[in-house]
Amino acid sequence: MTLQEFAQQLVRFSFLAMAGLTFFDYLRRPNRTRLEISLLFGCFAPSLLWQALPETVRSSFPWASTLGSLAIVAHPYLLLRLVNRLRRVPPIVILGSLVGMLLSWGLLVAFPPPLPGPATLLIVVYFGLAEGYATVALLRGAASRRGLTRRRLQLAAAGSGWLATVILLAGVAVVIPPATAVTGPVGQALAVLSVLSYYAGFTPPRFLRRFWQFGEVYQFMRQSAGRSPEQRLGQLLDTLCPAATRAVGGLGSMVWLSADKAGLTYRKGDIPTSDEAAVRRLQDSLNQPGAQSDAEMQPVSNWRGGSSQGVAGPLEAAWLEIAPIAEPGRRWGVLIVFLRQESLFPEDDLELLTLMAEQTAAGLAGEELFRGQRELSGRLEDVNVDLQRQVRERERAEAEVRALNQELEGRIQEREAAYDELEAFSYSVSHDLRAPLRTIHGFARILMEEHGPAFPEEARRYVRLIDEGARQLGALIDELLTFSRLGRQSLQRRAVETAELVRDVVDRLRRENPDRDLTFAVGDLPPCDADPTMIHSVWSNLLSNAVKFTRPQERARIEIGAQPSADGPVYFVRDNGVGFEMEYAAKLFGVFQRLHRAEEFEGTGVGLAIVQRVIQRHGGRVWAESKNGQGAAFFFTLGGPDGEHEPGS
């Protein structure tokens, strides 16, 4: 085979291969665009196939070659329709090419092959114009686009350009037959080139698309890498849109984010959004329950939600591709890319967009983390400050407590000093009060002894009164001294056999009152934990009171016992004496308080005060009940060991 023959076969093979590939592409995923592409390549196929057949067959069907030519002549029209998909072609031009095609068909049908020169020239001109126009249109389109689309348009333009050149050369060959020697091989080479360029431009194979797309992704990732978090945040969305648009060859894209489950709101995009109403309509349709779940869950191609036209209209976009900006467990929003026409490889596009969207999502997550971290460290600062403040307050409180403690100690000491003073005072008082008393009493006696007989009765009575007064005063002083000492003495608690103690007191009282009819009914008296001396004075006082105030009765009956209670045994002394008015019960235990006249019942009025003091110091309670004329009952309890009230010990 000669080189020429080889070249011819190569051309033939390339064209047929392209036709076949595009046809299979269409079969695999049937849509209009693929159909048109396959037709674009397929229109060469019949002629080529026909020429491959042996001469004998060909001559049988002469009209077959016309058909092949008809097919070929359809190419410009088909091309312009396709170009229209990539870049808008004015309808008049498409109409013109249609007319041209029909005219050419007319010429081919009218004249049997081979065509006369002028007819051929006409067709060549038509072809050349159409292809030329396509080339220019594609180049201009490429110039105004970026990324994938630009490359594709450039390749398509190249294809058209080579083909136009081929046509031109063919025309030249028609006009200048000898030039065929040059135009032939050159034309063939250019034809192969043109086919390859066309293919790469209109239906780039996967590896090529991948190659371009990865380039875009690489750029996109490069842009977001190498920046500090703050820088990245602001520009993340800015870089996403143009990158996404470029990567799939779209017209523009938008990013919609949802903030706090409030639905999607438009954030950024690289399309003109002067039409506010349209944006809002798109938002509404995006935020419809069904739409939202669609848009946010899966990447979607060909989403034509109700009012997308509003925004897509100005762009002349007929196709939306949506990729969710999401991470596992977290949805941020969607990326919407507007495409002029249905994407030829939606899975690739969506894969790429999803990749970018995921990157963005990761970036957004990072931004959130960063913000969260800043907030946390801000809060940590606050907590720290607060903690420090609390520590200072605590320290201040501690200092206060210490100061208070010191004050308390000071007070205790003061109190002790006061008690010491009181002791010294009462000591000297009692001592100093006794001396004049002795004088009064003594000389009253001497007076009576030595001069009494000479006195009139009245005088003697006066002297006796003086004497009595002195004696009483002495008793009072003694009791007062006892009372004050009881308040200050240290309390020595011991187990006391109450029954025994009471028995002793009762015996003594009986001895001291031999001429009285005294009945003591002593009940069960449980032992107690108390100071023996002090408790002795309590019982002594209570019982001698009972004896005293039952004097008017013929038979005195005094009951002594104890009732159990929650706070321990309640001891009582009950008598059938004169009793007292409950009205004045509050005064009972006061010092010097008496509820009966002195001539009725002697006494200093200090006895019960002593009783109360002692009981108080033991942490117990004492109270009395009575009805005037019907006897009295006195009750008391003794507190536990910790019920003691120690004054300044």
Place this chain on the structure above:
Amino acid sequence: MENMNREVEILLVEDNPNDVELTLHAFRKNNLSNRIQVARDGAEAIEFLFGTDHRGQAANAPPKVVLLDLKLPKVDGLEVLRRIKSEPRTRTIPVVVLTSSKEERDIVESYQLGVNSYIVKPVDFEQFTDAVRNLGLYWLLLNQPPPER
């Protein structure tokens, strides 16, 4: 009672004049003694016992008993007691504290210093005269005084 020329049997150290009179009255009533020296405060007592005024008397013929009140002006009773009981010349003189004070510390202190007896002056006159009579009977008649040097 004024100072007698004869030997003093009782030294009464008492600042209260009424109490002095009552005590003397009691002694007189009971015919116990009329040789009583009265010192009106601690200084006088010490003067009498150790001083140069009554030269030799106290030293050579000490009283049979000292009745000592505790609350005295100038020199306190306990101080007098201390002096008496620390000087060899006077240590042997029986001292009876006759005071209103029933305070424990006074009693303790007095005995620590070596007092021979501690009597609390009763307020009641009869009891007082009884106490004085008993005192006198005991220390002047019953008790064997230390021999005179």
